[in-house]
Amino acid sequence: MPSIDLYALVRHFQLSPVQARQLAACAQEQPPVDWAARLWRGLVVVAALLLGGGLIFWIAAQWPEQTRSFKLHVLQAAVLLPLLAAMALAQIRTAALLLATLALGGLLAFVGQTYQTGADAWQLFALWAALALPWTIVARSDGLWALWLLVVGAGLGFWIGLGTTVWELLWSGGTLRSVLHLLLWLPVWLVPVLLPRLGWAAVARPTLSGPMGAGLALAAWTALGVQSLVLQNQWPLYLLACLAVACLLAHAWGTRHLAVLGLGLIAANVLWLVGLGHGMFEHLRIGYTEGGLALMTLMIALSVGGSAHWLYRLQKESAQ
Structure with missing residues (x-):
């Protein structure tokens, strides 16, 4: 007051x-x-998740017995009916749109597998995100934004080849392509940051979408930075990934977002400890000695312990 x-x-x-x-x-x-x-609200969301999972399992169990058109119509109805319920009943709007978003992914997967459109996995996720974006904006729901960011992150991961083929991209794509891959994750982090400033479509407190976007971006930057250093000895790309993580950490420190700070500290520890280990083992050639291993163990303990202690102190200060 x-x-x-x-x-x-x-x-x-x-x-x-x-x-x-x-x-x-x-x-x-x-x-x-x-x-x-x-x-x-929690029970309604859980009910939507159970309905979506039950629909998928039911279709999978009845797959040989049902006709192609029947399965297609059921999945279309699973998208349309929750959308109509969201427009008519404000109390269950978020849960209904969550169910519609999940059913939309199942519908697109069914169409892609049944009719053999030739689309790659990343194109499926890109179309899924594009079709779900309008009602995600209108609903102004933090949970829906978190799910949408997860879909976008999966699409980016499949398109980039994150995880299974990232080393092939680093070898064949060149430095410019790898830099582009790093920069593509910036919007995934920045969308939740900008949600409170979207005017009529703003989300006041992105408590779920904020950590989701930051976690996806941090995971991608950490993986690309570590693998570019270990597999190709590309220090510029590694340092660029470190810079991106540092920028995210600085923003989280300014906003005192403890969840994002914790994720950022994990990524920062992984990056700098991998860089330290790579330098000790590959350049200084002291990592294979007993003293080098002891020093590396000590640095890991100090880094992780210091980060946890600092985050705990910050949490206590914010709670007072």
């Missing part, structure tokens, strides 16, 4: 100094948590 309102209440009711202090103390307290509303 603004202080001017407190002063007005004190003057209007002619409160004593003791009563005024008690009123000010009550104004600083957080309102009680509406557990019933939270439980309702």
Whole structure:
């Protein structure tokens, strides 16, 4: 409550100094948590997830017995009916759109496998994200944005070849292509950062989408940075990945987002310890000695322990 309102209440009711202090103390307290509303929202979301999973398992179990057109119509209805329910019932809008988004992925996968469109996996995820984007924006739901970012991240991962074929890309694509792969993950991180500034479509507190976008970007930057250094000895790409992680960490430190800070510290520890180990083993040639192994173990313990201690102190300060 603004202080001017407190002063007005004190003057209007002619409160004593003791009563005024008690009123000010009550104004600083957080309102009680509406557990019933939270439980309702959680149960509705769980119900949507169970319905989506049940639909997929039912179709998989009845796959040989059902006709192609029947399965196609069931999946189309699984997308359309939740969309209609979301427009008619505001109480279950988020859960209905979550179910529609999951069913949309199943529908696209069914079409791609049944009719052999020739589309790659990343094209499936890109189309999935593009079709789900309109109702994700309109719904203004943090959970839907988190799911949408997960779909986008999967599409980017398949397109880049993250994980299974990243070393082939690093060898065949050249430095410019690898830099492009690093930069493509910037929007995945920045979308949740910009959600509170989207005007009518803004999400006030991206508590789920923020860590989701940051986690996906950090995982990609860490994997690309480590593999570019270990497999190709590309220090510039490794340092660029370190710079991207440092920028994300600086932003998380400025906003005091503890979940993102924790993810960023994990990525930073992995990157700098891999760089240290690579330098010791490949350049200084001291990593294979007993002293080198002991030094590496000590640096890992100090780095991880110091990061955990600092994050714990920051959490205690924010809780006070």
